[in-house]
Amino acid sequence: MKKIKPDIIKDIIGSNIEGIDAVTVVPVIPLGDAARKVIESIEKGFVPESYHWTREKTEHAYRYKNYSAWARSVIVAAISYYTDEKYPKDQLTGRIARFTWRNNYRYLSLKLEKAVKALGKTLGVKIKSKSLSNYTSLPEKALFNYSGIARFGKNSVLLNRDMGSYFVIGEALTDLEVEFDRIDPLKPPDFSPCGECERCLRACPTGAIVQAGEIDIKRCFQYISENLILMPVSYREKWGNRLYGCSECIDVCPFNHNLDPRAPKHNTGYVGQGVNLIEILKMGAEQWERLFHENQVGIRDKNAILKNAITSLGYLGYRKSLKYLLSFLEHENKIIRAYTAWAIGKINTKTGKKRLISRYKDETVDSVRTEIEPFL
Numbered sequence: 109m110k111k112i113k114p115d116i117i118k119d120i121i122g123s124n125i126e127g128i129d130a131v132t133v134v135p136v137i138p139l140g141d142a143a144r145k146v147i148e149s150i151e152k153g154f155v156p157e158s159y160h161w162t163r164e165k166t167e168h169a170y171r172y173k174n175y176s177a178w179a180r181s182v183i184v185a186a187i188s189y190y191t192d193e194k195y196p197k198d199q200l201t202g203r204i205a206r207f208t209w210r211n212n213y214r215y216l217s218l219k220l221e222k223a224v225k226a227l228g229k230t231l232g233v234k235i236k237s238k239s240l241s242n243y244t245s246l247p248e249k250a251l252f253n254y255s256g257i258a259r260f261g262k263n264s265v266l267l268n269r270d271m272g273s274y275f276v277i278g279e280a281l282t283d284l285e286v287e288f289d290r291i292d293p294l295k296p297p298d299f300s301p302c303g304e305c306e307r308c309l310r311a312c313p314t315g316a317i318v319q320a321g322e323i324d325i326k327r328c329f330q331y332i333s334e335n336l337i338l339m340p341v342s343y344r345e346k347w348g349n350r351l352y353g354c355s356e357c358i359d360v361c362p363f364n365h366n367l368d369p370r371a372p373k374h375n376t377g378y379v380g381q382g383v384n385l386i387e388i389l390k391m392g393a394e395q396w397e398r399l400f401h402e403n404q405v406g407i408r409d410k411n412a413i414l415k416n417a418i419t420s421l422g423y424l425g426y427r428k429s430l431k432y433l434l435s436f437l438e439h440e441n442k443i444i445r446a447y448t449a450w451a452i453g454k455i456n457t458k459t460g461k462k463r464l465i466s467r468y469k470d471e472t473v474d475s476v477r478t479e480i481e482p483f484l
């Protein structure tokens with residue numbers, strides 16, 4: 109089959125699919141430099157063991173191991189998620205980070221599937237393809253950095269002049285043979301958007317940005333909010349009223365100020381800007397499933413989200429939540445018991461103290477006892 113020019117692909121997608129903010133096509137070429145950086149980060153201990161990322165797996169991913177047998181080109185696309193909706197002012201509404209107000213990953217990968225269909229129809233060819241977004245085993249960020257659509261910022265997130273960094277990315281691997289203009293289209297860019305600015309490094313509540321472009325993932329509140337992890341008390345003191353996610357390092361970025369709220373308010377996995385923290389404690393399985401259906405929050409361990417709500421209530425010292433928190437002192441999960449003990453201690457009431465004393469007598473797990481001790 110004759111090779112297709114990238115501009116033709118972009119034109120066909122542009123005239124058939126609405127709402128993709130940036131699109132281009134790159135060849136399937138190993139991204140060795142970026143893979144080496146990731147491996148260095150793994151070796152420095154910045155990647156949690158639970159991710160099971162090894163040198164070998166990283167090299168495979170950055171060589172498109174699962175796709176290289178047939179994929180010849182990658183259509184890369186980005187959509188903004190910046191709308192004019194605001195975070196709730198009420199502190200009791202546990203905050204959900206902007207990128208998860210809706211499931212933008214799903215929204216984008218569905219658009220990419222449609223884009224490939226439109227291409228096949230217009231070009232009159234059958235295209236083998238795989239559309240993905242937020243797929244761990246692909247070097248998504250490095251791919252976009254090299255594609256020229258966006259560049260790495262010091263917060264390790266990609267920046268684009270029109271969308272700031274409030275955008276998600278996705279890709280359609282295809283078997284289309286494309287006539288690439290440049291011989292080495294993946295040459296690393298020499299442009300860094302950040303200059304001397306280091307606001308993100310200073311804004312991170314836990315100092316997780318260890319140096320420009322490198323995150324100690326285990327310290328990142330986004331990661332902690334996704335997992336049932338016992339974070340240090342010093343982190344809880346900075347937790348705020350988060351229910352899911354953190355985007356401090358993005359919100360302070362000057363590229364994200366005065367942006368055009370261009371993103372569609374679509375319904376795919378819509379959950380909104382936050383949920384009442386007490387409602388989270390009271391919520392049954394069915395309501396939980398309905399609320400978080402199709403949203404990123406819904407794929408997480410419910411206890412991970414519960415611990416976020418409990419930590420927020422402890423942070424806020426919200427007395428009226430005590431009666432709801434007390435039952436969690438008896439929770440079957442020791443991490444939930446630990447956070448609850450801390451939150452009840454912070455709320456600092458006579459009833460709370462009494463219950464902590466009685467829990468301390470029955471508690472057999474050392475890490476939970478340690479949480480109760482400061483409040484006895």
Ligand code: B12
Nearest residue numbers: 142145149242243248249263265266276277321330354355
């Ligand atoms: C795991 C993951 C996370 C983890 C780890 C984040 C991280 N920085 O690694 C956690 C849970 C913390 C997370 C958080 C967020 N995530 Co996330 N996440 C991913 C995921 C699935 C894998 C990323 C990964 O492999 N990380 C491992 C580390 C070791 O590698 P790395 O960050 O990719 O960077 C390494 C190399 O690329 C290289 N590198 C760095 N700079 C440069 C520069 C050049 C020139 C080169 C060649 C290489 C290079 O060095 C780094 C090693 O230190 C990607 C999807 C994907 N497949 O890429 C989404 C993804 C990165 N996440 C995304 C989003 C939106 C977020 C959040 C912004 C969400 C939010 N709360 O608002 C935060 C941002 C936090 C932050 N500052 O990074 C988007 C980012 C979109 C964008 N505009 O860049 C992605 C791309 C998903 C998507 N398809 O849109 N995420």
